[in-house]
Amino acid sequence: MNRKDKPWILTAHCPSRLGTVDAVTRFLAETQNYVVEIHSFDDREMSLFSIRVEFLPESQTFDADEFNRQFGERAADFEMKWQLTAPDHRPKVAVMVSRYDHCLNDLLYHYRTGELAIEIPVIISNHPDLKSLAEWHDIPYYHLPISAETKPEQEAEVWKLIQQYDAELVVLARYMQVLSADMCAKLDGWAINIHHSLLPGFKGAKPYHQAWEKGVKLVGATAHYVNNHLDEGPIITQGIQSVDHSYYPEDLVAKGQHIESHTLTRAVRYHVEKRVFLHGERTVILGK
Numbered sequence: 001m002n003r004k005d006k007p008w009i010l011t012a013h014c015p016s017r018l019g020t021v022d023a024v025t026r027f028l029a030e031t032q033n034y035v036v037e038i039h040s041f042d043d044r045e046m047s048l049f050s051i052r053v054e055f056l057p058e059s060q061t062f063d064a065d066e067f068n069r070q071f072g073e074r075a076a077d078f079e080m081k082w083q084l085t086a087p088d089h090r091p092k093v094a095v096m097v098s099r100y101d102h103c104l105n106d107l108l109y110h111y112r113t114g115e116l117a118i119e120i121p122v123i124i125s126n127h128p129d130l131k132s133l134a135e136w137h138d139i140p141y142y143h144l145p146i147s148a149e150t151k152p153e154q155e156a157e158v159w160k161l162i163q164q165y166d167a168e169l170v171v172l173a174r175y176m177q178v179l180s181a182d183m184c185a186k187l188d189g190w191a192i193n194i195h196h197s198l199l200p201g202f203k204g205a206k207p208y209h210q211a212w213e214k215g216v217k218l219v220g221a222t223a224h225y226v227n228n229h230l231d232e233g234p235i236i237t238q239g240i241q242s243v244d245h246s247y248y249p250e251d252l253v254a255k256g257q258h259i260e261s262h263t264l265t266r267a268v269r270y271h272v273e274k275r276v277f278l279h280g281e282r283t284v285i286l287g288k
Contacts, residue, residue, distance in 0.1 A: 006087035007036050007054035010071075011274045014080035016047040024051055027074050031067065032058040039286035043279050050277040052286040083274065091272050093118045094167035096158070096175040099129045103173035103194060106261035107268065108137055116265070118272055121165040124158055126177060146177060155183050171268055172226065174260070184228040189278060191226040192271065194264040196256050197238060208252040219243050219252055221260040223267035225278075234283045236276055239263035 010028075014020060021040055028035055037054040068084055075082055097104045104123070110116040123134045126146045134141035142161055146154040162170060170191040179187070197220035202210040211219075220240035227233040239259040243252060270276050270285055277284040 005056055007056050008033075008087055009085040009274050010053045010055065010082060011051070011085070011277070012075065012080050012082035013048060013050040013277055014075075014078045016042050016044070016049045017078055020049045020078055020080075021051065023074055023078055023080070024053060027071055028053065028055055031070065033062075034058055037287060041277075041284050041286060043284065046279050048279055050279070050284055050286065052274060052277075085274055090117050090119050091168040092121050092166050093169045093171055093268070093272075094122050094124065094162050094165060095120055095171050095173050096124045097130060097173045098125060098176040099127050100174040100176075100257070101130055101133060102257040102261050103264050104130060104133065106265050107171065107173060108133070110265055110269075112137065116269060116272065118169075118268070122161055122167070124161055126154070126175075151180065155180055159183070159186065169268070169271060170226075171264070173264060179226065181228050184226055187226050189225055192223055192236065192264070192267050193226050193233065194221060194223045194260050194267075196220070196260065197222045197240070206249075208256055209249045212247070212249045212252055215245065216252070217243060219256050219259060221256065221263040223264050225283075234278060234281055236267040236270060236283055236285070237263050239266075 010024070012024065025035060025038070033055045035053055035055050038051070040049065040051040042049045064084060064086065071082065095104060095107060107116070108120070111118055111120055120139055123130070123139050123141045125141065125143055128143045131141045131143065144154050144157050168190065170187055172191065172193040174194065196207055198207055198211045198216060198218075200214070218240055220238060222235055223237045224235045225233040239262060241255060241259060243255060247255065270288060275286050275288055277286065
């Protein structure tokens with residue numbers, strides 16, 4: 001075993017019961033797998049236990065199928081659902097965007113440098129503006145215009161592309177369209193959206209300008225899973241920063257875009273590293 005190797009990741013959740021941690025860690029020890037990181041949480045409100053373990057096999061003949069078979073026997077006693085993720089797994093992420101490029105640029109930078117262990121096989125937009133950016137990264141770019149009349153047809157084309165490119169995650173990197181209830185249902189739990197977080201809430205056009213007029217003192221952003229309630233899905237990450245009277249509307253916009261970019265990228269990282277557990281409408285983030 002080389003301690004510098006990338007670890008396997010085992011995630012699991014089950015009803016709260018005595019011996020859940022032991023069931024996982026004892027199995028890993030018995031099968032000669034060295035634990036390098038472990039985080040768990042027992043949700044007393046939901047009686048739900050979640051655990052995330054990174055481990056390195058000491059055996060040179062580690063077999064993932066055999067691991068799943070053997071662990072399944074142990075997990076059955078606890079009604080445990082689990083997932084094993086290989087060190088070299090790079091989930092395919094479909095990115096949807098409109099005209100603002102700040103979130104897309106940040107994702108592409110961390111993708112290009114390898115800081116995000118993902119593949120981006122497709123970028124989908126309702127505008128042509130960012131095609132050259134996608135082409136520079138050698139990523140197919142699909143311009144699918146949308147109107148109230150064509151929304152069902154446009155979303156059908158979007159869904160075909162998501163399936164065509166085998167996307168495991170969809171990221172709305174400032175995609176400025178409200179998804180239909182049908183699309184939200186299809187993407188439930190595996191699509192991440194980003195939006196500004198300003199108090200009090202400023203909706204509609206130019207929210208940062210509205211906030212400036214009220215003398216806002218905090219600028220933030222929220223990344224969350226998509227559901228059928230606009231901007232109200234389970235929250236993954238949030239970012240916030242203080243501002244003051246010296247910030248003009250354009251300064252608030254710039255600051256907000258910076259926070260949005262980093263907050264979204266952090267949410268994507270948590271998701272692909274299997275750190276996010278859904279507990280009803282809430283999330284539990286293990287080992288961030």
